[in-house]
Amino acid sequence: MPFEGIGAAVRRKEDARFLSGRGNYTDDINRPGQLYAYVRRSDRPHARISRIDTTQASKAPGVMAVFTGADMAADNIGGLPCGWQIHCKDGSPMKEPPHPVLAVDKVRHVGDPIAVVVAETKQAAKDAAELIEIDYQELPAVASVRDAVASGAPLVHDDAPGNICYDWHIGDKAVVDAAFAKAAKVVKLELTNNRLIPNAMEPRAAVGDFDPNSGDFTLYTTSQNPHVIRLLMGAFVLHIPENKLRVVAPDVGGGFGSKIYHYAEEATVTWAAGKVRRPVKWTAERAESFMSDAHGRDHDTVAEMALDADGTFLGLRVSTLANMGGYLSTFAPCIPTYLYATLLAGVYKTPVIYCEVKAVFTNTVPVDAYRGAGRPEATFLLERLVDVCARDTGMDRVAIRRKNFIPADAFPYQTPVALQYDSGDYQATLDACLKAADYAGFEARRGAAAAKGKLRGIGISTYLEACGIAPSAVVGSLGARAGLYEVANIKVHPTGSVTVYTGTHSHGQGHETTLAQLVCDQLGVPLDQVEVVHGDTGKIPFGMGTYGSRSLAVGGTAMVKAMDKIIAKGKKIAAHLMEASVEDIEFKDGQFSVAGTDKSKTLTDISLAAYVPHNYPIEELEPGLDETAFYDPKNFTFPGGCHVAEVEIDKDTGVTEVVNFVAVDDVGRVINPMIVEGQVQGGVAQGIGQALLENAVYDEGGQLLSGSFMDYSMPRANDLPMITVGTEITLCTHNPLGVKGCGEVGAIGSPPAVINAVIDALKDYGVRHIDMPASPQKLWSIIQSGTPRMAAE
Amino acid sequence: MPQVTLTVNGKRHTVEVEGRTLLVELLREKLGLTGTHVGCDTSQCGACVVHVDGVSAKSCTMLALQADGSNVLTIEGLAAADGTLHPMQEMFREHHALQCGFCTPGMVMSAVDLVNAHPEGLSEKQIREGLEGNLCRCTGYHNIVKAIAAAWPLMHQKAAAAE
Numbered sequence: 001m002p003f004e005g006i007g008a009a010v011r012r013k014e015d016a017r018f019l020s021g022r023g024n025y026t027d028d029i030n031r032p033g034q035l036y037a038y039v040r041r042s043d044r045p046h047a048r049i050s051r052i053d054t055t056q057a058s059k060a061p062g063v064m065a066v067f068t069g070a071d072m073a074a075d076n077i078g079g080l081p082c083g084w085q086i087h088c089k090d091g092s093p094m095k096e097p098p099h100p101v102l103a104v105d106k107v108r109h110v111g112d113p114i115a116v117v118v119a120e121t122k123q124a125a126k127d128a129a130e131l132i133e134i135d136y137q138e139l140p141a142v143a144s145v146r147d148a149v150a151s152g153a154p155l156v157h158d159d160a161p162g163n164i165c166y167d168w169h170i171g172d173k174a175v176v177d178a179a180f181a182k183a184a185k186v187v188k189l190e191l192t193n194n195r196l197i198p199n200a201m202e203p204r205a206a207v208g209d210f211d212p213n214s215g216d217f218t219l220y221t222t223s224q225n226p227h228v229i230r231l232l233m234g235a236f237v238l239h240i241p242e243n244k245l246r247v248v249a250p251d252v253g254g255g256f257g258s259k260i261y262h263y264a265e266e267a268t269v270t271w272a273a274g275k276v277r278r279p280v281k282w283t284a285e286r287a288e289s290f291m292s293d294a295h296g297r298d299h300d301t302v303a304e305m306a307l308d309a310d311g312t313f314l315g316l317r318v319s320t321l322a323n324m325g326g327y328l329s330t331f332a333p334c335i336p337t338y339l340y341a342t343l344l345a346g347v348y349k350t351p352v353i354y355c356e357v358k359a360v361f362t363n364t365v366p367v368d369a370y371r372g373a374g375r376p377e378a379t380f381l382l383e384r385l386v387d388v389c390a391r392d393t394g395m396d397r398v399a400i401r402r403k404n405f406i407p408a409d410a411f412p413y414q415t416p417v418a419l420q421y422d423s424g425d426y427q428a429t430l431d432a433c434l435k436a437a438d439y440a441g442f443e444a445r446r447g448a449a450a451a452k453g454k455l456r457g458i459g460i461s462t463y464l465e466a467c468g469i470a471p472s473a474v475v476g477s478l479g480a481r482a483g484l485y486e487v488a489n490i491k492v493h494p495t496g497s498v499t500v501y502t503g504t505h506s507h508g509q510g511h512e513t514t515l516a517q518l519v520c521d522q523l524g525v526p527l528d529q530v531e532v533v534h535g536d537t538g539k540i541p542f543g544m545g546t547y548g549s550r551s552l553a554v555g556g557t558a559m560v561k562a563m564d565k566i567i568a569k570g571k572k573i574a575a576h577l578m579e580a581s582v583e584d585i586e587f588k589d590g591q592f593s594v595a596g597t598d599k600s601k602t603l604t605d606i607s608l609a610a611y612v613p614h615n616y617p618i619e620e621l622e623p624g625l626d627e628t629a630f631y632d633p634k635n636f637t638f639p640g641g642c643h644v645a646e647v648e649i650d651k652d653t654g655v656t657e658v659v660n661f662v663a664v665d666d667v668g669r670v671i672n673p674m675i676v677e678g679q680v681q682g683g684v685a686q687g688i689g690q691a692l693l694e695n696a697v698y699d700e701g702g703q704l705l706s707g708s709f710m711d712y713s714m715p716r717a718n719d720l721p722m723i724t725v726g727t728e729i730t731l732c733t734h735n736p737l738g739v740k741g742c743g744e745v746g747a748i749g750s751p752p753a754v755i756n757a758v759i760d761a762l763k764d765y766g767v768r769h770i771d772m773p774a775s776p777q778k779l780w781s782i783i784q785s786g787t788p789r790m791a792a793e
Numbered sequence: 794m795p796q797v798t799l800t801v802n803g804k805r806h807t808v809e810v811e812g813r814t815l816l817v818e819l820l821r822e823k824l825g826l827t828g829t830h831v832g833c834d835t836s837q838c839g840a841c842v843v844h845v846d847g848v849s850a851k852s853c854t855m856l857a858l859q860a861d862g863s864n865v866l867t868i869e870g871l872a873a874a875d876g877t878l879h880p881m882q883e884m885f886r887e888h889h890a891l892q893c894g895f896c897t898p899g900m901v902m903s904a905v906d907l908v909n910a911h912p913e914g915l916s917e918k919q920i921r922e923g924l925e926g927n928l929c930r931c932t933g934y935h936n937i938v939k940a941i942a943a944a945w946p947l948m949h950q951k952a953a954a955a956e
Contacts, residue, residue, distance in 0.1 A: 011886055018894030019882040021828015021868035025895065028827035123811070201832045201840060201930050202895040253830075253895025254930050286833035508893030508931045678889045678936060685933030709837035709928070717924035717934040722917075746933075 005521030006737075009674035012513045013527070014506070023251045026205040026222045031279035034207070035064055037269055038125035039282065040115045040132050041291065042107035045363040045702025046141035046154065049105055049114065053133040057117055060131055062124030064276050067268070068115045069102035077101060077271060080262055081236040082328040083228075085479040086166045086337055086359070094166035094359070097157035099327040101237065101264045101271075107136070108156055108326030109363050110704050111291025113264050118272050118280055141363035141702035145300050145321035148360045156326055156361040163361045165324050166333065170341045170417055171354035179315030179352050183306035187389045193377045194772045195298035195323065195696040196689075197712055198370045200507075202253020203284035204293060208269035212277050216244050219270045223249040223535075224259045224505050225545020228482070230537045232262040232330070238271055242537075245270075249535040252507035256686070257369040258293045259507065260547050261330035265292075290707045295696055296370020298323035299336065299377050303385050305350075311395045313348055313404050318355040318381065325366035332368045333359060338478050339374030339466070339548075345415035346382045347426040347464045347640055348404040353416045363702040369547065371686055371747040375465045380772075383461040383752030387759070388768060397756075398434070401462050402427065412733075419466055421638045423730040424666060430462055432728045433642035433664035442646070455649040455783075456659075457761025460642065461753035467741040468553030468637035468732075485632035486550070487542045488558035490519070492566060492625040494611035496604030497529040503543010504555035505535050508682075509743060510675045511551060517671050518556055518737075522563045523603060524590025541628055549741030552671065553637045557735045561629035569625065570606045576617045577601055577609060637732045637740040641665035643684070643749040645757040654780025656692055656758055657721075663749060664726040668740030673727075676742045681723045683746020689715040690747075691754035695773050713773075762786075797861045801826065802870025810857040817841045817852035819860075820867060828868040828898045832928065839927030842899035843867045849906035851926070868898035871905070880947035881905050881940070890940035892931035900927050904941045908948050915945050 004010050017023055054066040080099040087093055103112045115132050119125035140154040147153060148163040156163055180186060207220040217240055223229050226247040234245045252259060269280045284292065300321040306314040322336035341355035372379075386404075390397045406413050408425040415421065434440070442458045449456035469475070472483030489501040498519050506512060516530040533539055543555075571585040574592035578585075584595045593600035609616055610625040646660040663680055670676050693713040697705040706712040731738030751772060758774045759767050765786035770778060794809040801824060808823045820826045820843070831853055832840035841853040844866040871879045878886070881901050891897040907923040908915065915923070920941050921934070929937060 012889065014894070015886040015891060016878075018891055018897050019868075019878065019885055019901065020872055021826070021898050023828070023894050025827075025830070027831075028821075123813070199930060200895075201838060201893065201928060202830070203832065251894065253832075254893040256930070283831075286835065286838075510892065674889050678892060678932060681933040681935045682892060682931045683933075685935075686930070708835045709833050710835050714837075714928050714930070715933075716928065717921040717938065718918075720921075720934055722938070723933055723935050 001526055004527040005517055006669065006671050008517060009672060010513060010517065010527060012510050013516060014510065014512045025202055025251045025253055026207060026220050027283045029207050029220050029250065031207060031209050034279040034281055035118050035120060035276060036122040036125045037272060037280050037282040038117050038122065038129045039113045039265060040117070040129040042103065042110060042112040042114055044107055044136050044138055045110050046139040047107050047136035048139065049103065049107060049134060050137050051135040052115060054115065057128040057131040060124065060128035062120040063117060063128045064120070065118045065272070066115060066132065067272060069100050069104035072101055072271065073104060078237045080264060081232055082333065083330045083481050084334040085481065086168050086333040087479065088166045089169050094333055095157065095160040095164070096328060097159055101267045109365050110702065111365055112326065116268050116272065118276055143362055143364050143698035143700060143702045145323050145360045145362065148362045149321060149358065156363055160361055165328065165359040165361055167358050168337050169354065169356040171352065173354045176315045176317050176352045176354035180306040180317065183314050184309040185307045185393060186304055187307065187385065187392050188302070188304045189385050189388050189769060190302050191381065191384060191769060192771045193297045193299040193380055194690065196296040196370055196694050197290055197696045198256045198258035198293060198296060199289065199714060200254030200256055200258055203286055203289045204259065204263065204265065205283040206266045206269045207279060207281045208273035209279040210273040210277055216246065217270055217274065218246045218248065219266060220248045220250060221266050222252050222259050224252065224255040224507060224547055226505065226535055226537050227503060227543045228545055229262050229266060233267050233270065237267045246538040249505055255507040256371040257296065257373055257547060260545065261294055261368055287708055290712065291365060291704055294329045294366050294368035295325065296367065297377060298367050301381055303381050305385050305389050307389060307393065311393055311400050311403055313350040315352045316344055316350050318344060320355065320357045322357055322359045323364065323367050324359050324361055325364045326361065327366050329366035329368035332366060334479065335369050335374045340378050342417045342419050343375050343378035343464065343466060344382065344417055346379065347406060347462050349406045351416060364698055371683060372744045375744065376748045376751060379461065379463045379748050380752045383463065384755065384769065387756045391768065397460055401430065419636065422635060422733040424638060424640050425730050426462055426640060429641040429664045429666055429728045432726055433644050433662055436664060436724060436726055437644035437646065437660065437662040439644060449648050453651055455651060455761040457647050457757040457759065459645045459753045459756025459760055461749050461756065462642045463749040464638060464640035465744060465748050466636040466638055467549035467744060468633055469548035469550050470636060471634060472632050482544065483632065484544055485630050486544060486554040486558045487628065487630050488555065488562045489541050489628040490559060490562040490566060492603065492607045494608050496525065496607050498523065498525050500530065500532045500559060501540045502532060502534050502555050502559065503540055503545065504551035505546040509546065509551060509679065514552065514671050514675055515556065515559060518559055522560065525603065549743040552737065552739045553732065553735055553741055554631060554633050556737055556739060558629050558631035560736050561631055562627045565627035565629060566625055569621065570603065572617065572621055573606045573609055574601050577615065634734040637668065639665060639667045639740040639742065639745050641745060641749060643753040645750065645753040647754065647757040647761055649758065649761050649779055651783050654776035654783060656774060656779065658688055658754065659721060661721050662724045663746065664728050665742065665745045666728055666730055666740065667742040667745060668729065668732045669738040670727060676727065677725045679742045680725045680746040683744060684723045684750045685715050685720055686747045687750030688720060688754055691751040691772050691774060693719060693773050795858060797857050799860050799863050799865055801865045802867060812858065814857045815853055816855040816857050816860050819857040820852060826867050826869050830895055830898060832895065837928065839903060840896050840899040842902040842927065844902060844906060849903050868902060871901065879905065881944045884940040884944040884947065888936045888940040888943060890932060890936040896927060896929045900929060900937060903927050904944065908941065908945050912949055915942065917942065
């Protein structure tokens with residue numbers, strides 16, 4: 001058998017269908033008798049709706065029905081629920097205003113859905129939607145967090161004074177203030193983390209299907225977590241019990257977080273299918289994606305580091321305003337709190353940390369997790385602040401990091417912000433990355449670039465993330481309204497092939513291959529005899545889906561537990577067949593053997609006996625070889641590492657070219673190195689995009705200015721370099737595979753590496769900080785207005 | 794309704810379309826060829842790239858009527874009749890040049906045209922510039938560039954051998 005188990009760079013099982021045009025994405029699904037929905041959205045950032053008249057639209061050719069929020073209210077349809085409750089400093093719960101599926105009396109952002117037309121064709125629905133008459137009373141709007149918290153700002157929700165959703169903190173402020181009082185040096189930095197639009201290449205889509213005979217509903221949707229959608233939509237919105245509701249997330253064309261949440265259109269098409277008793281399909285146009293997919297990031301932060309005279313970090317104090325948008329998206333409240341502030345120790349032994357976060361409502365699209373989710377914001381803050389500390393104290397950037405690293409022998413390490421890291425070696429990832437990037441040889445390259453009129457800089461980021469989410473009891477105590485365990489059902493079929501039913505979901509990660517490799521490794525079954533099934537509540541027992549780099553650490557561990565049960569049962573069957581004691585049965589490479597003898601049975605012998613139990617311990621064992629396991633993780637996992645970016649800035653245009661990028665990450669044990677490398681490269685590309693190109697821009701009145709690919713700068717092939725990826729591993733100590741996670745490290749570690757490199761390139765221009773994106777316009781202005789200091793100064 | 798007659802993947806079709814029907818809508822909705830994708834509404838992403846008379850074209854930016862009389866090749870028609878993958882498809886698989894797969898059909902069709910158009914050779918820079926019209930959000934393009942570079946000799950050697 002070829003080596004296909006843990007560590008093998010096997011080519012992906014899913015690729016053949018994707019490369020041949022045989023993928024099965026939601027918009028590819030057509031149900032018999034299907035109708036099409038088009039959503040009429042608000043073009044106003046903030047307005048009262050004084051009248052909606054659907055008369056003309058209802059009479060338009062091909063139109064079956066036009067529905068508004070009033071129709072849903074008449075059917076007792078609930079609002080979209082939020083899955084996480086944060087409590088404020090004073091103990092009061094966050095403000096959680098209603099989020100109607102279709103806006104009823106007020107719209108709160110451009111793109112807020114108001115009505116839906118269901119018609120025989122997509123074009124008929126779209127044409128008719130234009131005939132809906134809506135009278136608005138426009139209200140003043142706020143788009144930025146600073147404007148939203150200013151006194152006298154218009155209120156997005158009347159019951160959220162000052163537009164504050166919550167005012168939360170972590171850490172002991174008095175202790176941190178005391179550390180600052182005795183510090184030799186305090187370094188302060190104000191920064192923003194730019195708002196991003198995830199832009200998975202597949203626009204969201206949903207097909208609602210209703211079977212009038214059985215009363216069963218099926219929703220096909222572009223989701224990262226179909227069971228979560230079934231729970232939220234069934235229990236809280238449409239009041240359909242789980243036995244009557246199946247949710248299928250087929251091939252999904254990228255998610256990056258944006259397809260975690262329960263969206264209005266999913267509930268709308270499912271409900272509408274029941275009303276018109278025919279299937280209803282909705283597919284977003286890209287313009288709708290821009291104004292209705294949850295956005296990411298959007299922080300405004302003041303951070304201060306207290307240092308002693310030799311550059312040791314004494315304390316960190318952070319105050320952040322986080323944009324929630326117009327409503328709370330499913331996981332929004334936890335992103336700038338438990339996925340952000342708890343990460344502020346990073347890779348450093350900063351002894352005391354205080355962070356306060358005000359979450360703010362604005363007249364913008366809801367903001368929620370986007371690749372990294374809170375952890376890129378924490379990392380950008382820390383890695384920029386550390387560079388500024390080096391600059392302000394005259395220390396070397398590498399030396400100040402090394403000095404403050406948590407040492408490799410300090411694990412398990414308890415941070416002052418709740419997390420306990422299990423393993424890591426930050427000196428090792430730094431060393432490997434500096435070597436791979438030829439950091440030592442940089443000044444020669446800087447000189448060579450200068451000779452051609454280019455400003456060359458190098459930047460470092462040493463980062464940490466917490467992922468593999470999450471221990472249910474812990475997140476429950478922090479406000480999660482769900483458990484975050486994972487489920488695996490593994491069936492060994494009578495003749496030895498295997499089907500894995502996983503509650504995680506693959507939307508590019510390659511689970512059909514990686515998870516199958518776990519089966520090759522543990523059960524000794526060849527890769528082509530293992531099938532991984534995901535994304536269907538009708539087939540999979542349960543599952544919390546894929547996000548937070550959890551699929552292997554949590555879902556993979558559930559598989560290991562299920563396979564342990566299979567092996568344990570298989571040993572009993574083998575003992576019976578070979579007339580041996582169970583204690584004497586060993587299992588290795590797909591063979592059950594009696595220790596110390598040459599007697600053995602294959603897994604296929606055992607599975608056949610289990611399903612054809614002619615010679616079987618039927619009094620003691622049930623037939624079959626089919627086991628389900630739930631795994632609730634004991635802790636988060638903590639990948640970390642070092643990213644080094646090298647850039648050249650064109651003095652005449654301000655354009656930055658990333659000329660070299662090296663990432664060395666500790667992702668724990670690697671199952672498929674080819675896939676890990678691809679995940680990191682993709683994450684780094686999004687991080688470089690954030691650092692140099694991407695920006696979701698609202699004008700002061702709340703209009704989205706970057707609402708298409710013409711206006712929002714997505715990284716293209718020519719914007720990016722080859723991305724060198726290395727790994728330097730320590731094993732996770734609390735899951736059996738030793739895995740940590742690799743899906744988000746690229747997007748977390750890379751943005752500050754790029755910005756640190758840009759600032760290094762501009763070192764002669766006296767630049768202390770540049771907010772992202774470091775656009776050509778910003779850099780050109782700095783170069784034009786600044787006078788380079790002479791080298792002799 | 795007007796009619797359009799065209800050949801798609803070697804098969805001739807006559808289809809009734811509205812004047813405003815796009816080529817991609819004809820392919821996906823009338824012919825059921827859902828391998829060609831729609832990723833945007835501004836002709837920016839390239840998920841819909843097919844070949845029209847041997848040259849890559851964004852099928853979202855062409856009316857179905859404009860394709861009347863044309864020979865269209867979609868991702869479904871790229872592999873050999875026996876299912877053997879085209880060298881570009883094979884190199885995308887070999888070099889892990891796809892993750893979610895959504896941009897892949899358009900990316901592969903663009904890449905085939907790019908390699909066909911450059912029998913003299915393709916540098917990394919030319920490949921990156923040649924992908925100007927195709928967005929991928931998953932891979933960072935690194936492996937796509939590698940796959941195209943690896944497909945070039947396979948495609949041109951094959952052409953040379955056939956001459």
